[in-house]
Amino acid sequence: MSERPRVLILGGGFAGVGAAQKLRRADAEVVLVDRHNYHTFQPLLYQLATGLLETTAVGHSLRDLLERQDNTTVHQATVTGVDLDAREVRFDELAPLTYDFLILGLGAEVNFFGTDGAAEHAFPMYTLPQALRLKDHLLERWEAADHDPSLVDDGVLNVVVVGGGPTGVETAGAIAELYRAVFARDYPALPQERARVILVEAGPELFSMFKPRLRRYAAKALEKRTVEVMTGAMVSSVSPTRVTLKSGEELKAHTLVWGAGLQGNRLVQSLGLELRRGNRIAVGADLALPDHPEVYVLGDVAAITDSKTGQVLPQLGSVALQSGEHAGEAIARRIAGKAAKPFRYRDKGTMAMIGRGAAVVQMLGGRTMTGRTAQAAWGTVHLALLPTNEDRAKAVVDWAGTTLTHQRVGRITVRDE
Numbered sequence: 001m002s003e004r005p006r007v008l009i010l011g012g013g014f015a016g017v018g019a020a021q022k023l024r025r026a027d028a029e030v031v032l033v034d035r036h037n038y039h040t041f042q043p044l045l046y047q048l049a050t051g052l053l054e055t056t057a058v059g060h061s062l063r064d065l066l067e068r069q070d071n072t073t074v075h076q077a078t079v080t081g082v083d084l085d086a087r088e089v090r091f092d093e094l095a096p097l098t099y100d101f102l103i104l105g106l107g108a109e110v111n112f113f114g115t116d117g118a119a120e121h122a123f124p125m126y127t128l129p130q131a132l133r134l135k136d137h138l139l140e141r142w143e144a145a146d147h148d149p150s151l152v153d154d155g156v157l158n159v160v161v162v163g164g165g166p167t168g169v170e171t172a173g174a175i176a177e178l179y180r181a182v183f184a185r186d187y188p189a190l191p192q193e194r195a196r197v198i199l200v201e202a203g204p205e206l207f208s209m210f211k212p213r214l215r216r217y218a219a220k221a222l223e224k225r226t227v228e229v230m231t232g233a234m235v236s237s238v239s240p241t242r243v244t245l246k247s248g249e250e251l252k253a254h255t256l257v258w259g260a261g262l263q264g265n266r267l268v269q270s271l272g273l274e275l276r277r278g279n280r281i282a283v284g285a286d287l288a289l290p291d292h293p294e295v296y297v298l299g300d301v302a303a304i305t306d307s308k309t310g311q312v313l314p315q316l317g318s319v320a321l322q323s324g325e326h327a328g329e330a331i332a333r334r335i336a337g338k339a340a341k342p343f344r345y346r347d348k349g350t351m352a353m354i355g356r357g358a359a360v361v362q363m364l365g366g367r368t369m370t371g372r373t374a375q376a377a378w379g380t381v382h383l384a385l386l387p388t389n390e391d392r393a394k395a396v397v398d399w400a401g402t403t404l405t406h407q408r409v410g411r412i413t414v415r416d417e
């Protein structure tokens, strides 16, 4: 170990990168480890899957993000175990590392709630490879129908999206726009009006986290985009070509996108800590573990109680980024012999895009926005979350292109021959 304290950051998501950036001037050896060598911008994965953005606008090299920090090293490795008492972390392809401070920002993963066939056949939307796999799969279904139009009767073009929260609504809206505005022109011989996009939600309404006005707005905006909404419906099993609901109804669909549930990274179950609902670890007001003040738990894997409302904060990019920045600053202060401050979350609003010109925003105080104003607010918040100005520029160019021309990027499938 070097003489400087080592800050080991697990996870290069919003939380991990936010923490690392705030430690750039600290007198510390900062080591960030992620199983990927890139940072994934999860809120825009659905835009990658539907050709609204290029891969490089959604994934950014972690080494590039942190290369100007002389005190920081990046490793690509998978965390396999954390020993809180020995202050040591084990990896798959990297020698174990000890630490003086640990930042746990390993994020969330999909939860299929034991749905039969979902792990094998559903398309979740939590990682970059998953978004690219969905993009290829959709294109391949249209190419298959082009070869054999009788497959349309079997539901080859139909997509079922599970989950009436922001991920499901955004994905369903974007796929419907891709179908109606782009694939309708790319495949003029196919009856695109028979390509159904069905959004299935178990609860009585979509967008349960939003006010009724925003729920009504979203339902109308989806209808306008020809998305069929089924509420009070639960998926019980999935096969490559069929989706069966708990009611027994069978939907013909060769694609099922899963946007219904997530849970904290399963690794947290091995830490011997008490877990909250959804595999999340409860942290103190400073975001550290009460029994291990050298360990900070952040972002999606943490249950952070908001000091203003007393509620556990939602799993959002802005919560992860702010918690990461706070922990980075707190550790830098402690290394400098100063006292750390408690975490205060600054609400940026809860928001979702439904399609071109259609979005909803709800602020903590209750203020709401819809339509183009909400879309502009959504764009501003998401651009601010992107890690570099280069990424912001790329996103603006791609968004401007698709808004003006209705075109989508990269509608090609590249395979081994």
Ligand SMILES: Cc1cc2nc3c(=O)[nH]c(=O)nc-3n(C[C@H](O)[C@H](O)[C@H](O)COP(=O)(O)OP(=O)(O)OC[C@H]3O[C@@H](n4cnc5c(N)ncnc54)[C@H](O)[C@@H]3O)c2cc1C
Residues within 6 Å of the ligand: 010, 011, 012, 013, 014, 015, 016, 033, 034, 035, 036, 038, 039, 040, 041, 042, 043, 044, 045, 046, 077, 078, 079, 080, 105, 106, 107, 108, 125, 126, 166, 167, 265, 267, 298, 299, 300, 301, 315, 316, 317, 318, 319, 320, 321, 351, 352
């Ligand atoms: C489809 C989707 C849409 C979303 N839309 C929005 C939105 O519009 N607005 C918003 O604010 N939030 C949105 N969110 C939520 C937001 O993306 C998350 O809250 C945020 O990414 C959490 O940040 P994090 O740093 O905690 O975790 P993550 O960003 O998930 O980062 C965790 C990192 O840990 C790494 N990792 C995981 N396991 C291991 C391991 N064993 N070893 C090594 N590395 C590991 C991962 O590779 C990843 O880089 C969305 C999420 C999803 C999935």
